[in-house]
Amino acid sequence: QPAAGGSASASSRGAAQAPAASGKAKRKKQEADGAEAQEAENAGGRPSKAPRGPSAKERQSSLMSKEDFMKKAKSFKIQIGNTTLTVNPKEFSTGSCGFSCSSKVVVDVDGAPLTLQCSLNLPVIGSKEWS
Numbered sequence: 001q002p003a004a005g006g007s008a009s010a011s012s013r014g015a016a017q018a019p020a021a022s023g024k025a026k027r028k029k030q031e032a033d034g035a036e037a038q039e040a041e042n043a044g045g046r047p048s049k050a051p052r053g054p055s056a057k058e059r060q061s062s063l064m065s066k067e068d069f070m071k072k073a074k075s076f077k078i079q080i081g082n083t084t085l086t087v088n089p090k091e092f093s094t095g096s097c098g099f100s101c102s103s104k105v106v107v108d109v110d111g112a113p114l115t116l117q118c119s120l121n122l123p124v125i126g127s128k129e130w131s
Contacts, residue, residue, distance in 0.1 A: 060126035069097045069127065080118055081107040087120060097130065098123035 064072075073089035076099070083105045090100040099122040106113050 057126040057129075060124065061129035063126075064130060066091055066097050066127070066130045069124070069130065073097075073099070075099075078120070080105050080116075085118070085120075087122070092121070092123060094123075095128045096123040097127040 070089055070091060075086050075088045077084050077086055078101070079085070083103070085101050085103050085105070087099045087101040089097070091097050092100070099120075101118070101120045103118050105116045105118045107116055108114070
């Protein structure tokens with residue numbers, strides 16, 4: 001073994017890598033065994049998971065326009081520690097719509113007041129697709 005701060009010789013490095021190679025082989029075998037088990041389950045005609053409905057993006061992408069959202073969305077309040085913040089409707093630079101708030105908040109930790117930078121972005125899933 002090398003002294004503290006020293007480097008291992010080439011032969012000892014090669015020996016140290018052998019267990020890692022066998023670990024990779026074990027993981028590949030486990031993955032293959034898992035894939036075989038999945039194929040066997042699917043071969044029985046049973047789906048591996050229950051079918052899902054449409055995604056949130058699919059459900060919400062045609063609900064309204066960006067203009068409608070900005071006219072109708074109302075600000076709301078949240079509390080972080082002892083501070084109440086107002087979260088306002090916003091059209092983000094990405095083209096999505098949602099709500100946003102950014103403020104400094106003081107939180108007490110073990111008697112020490114710590115100032116936190118609080119940034120909250122709440123984009124509506126699918127809103128980038130709105131006209």
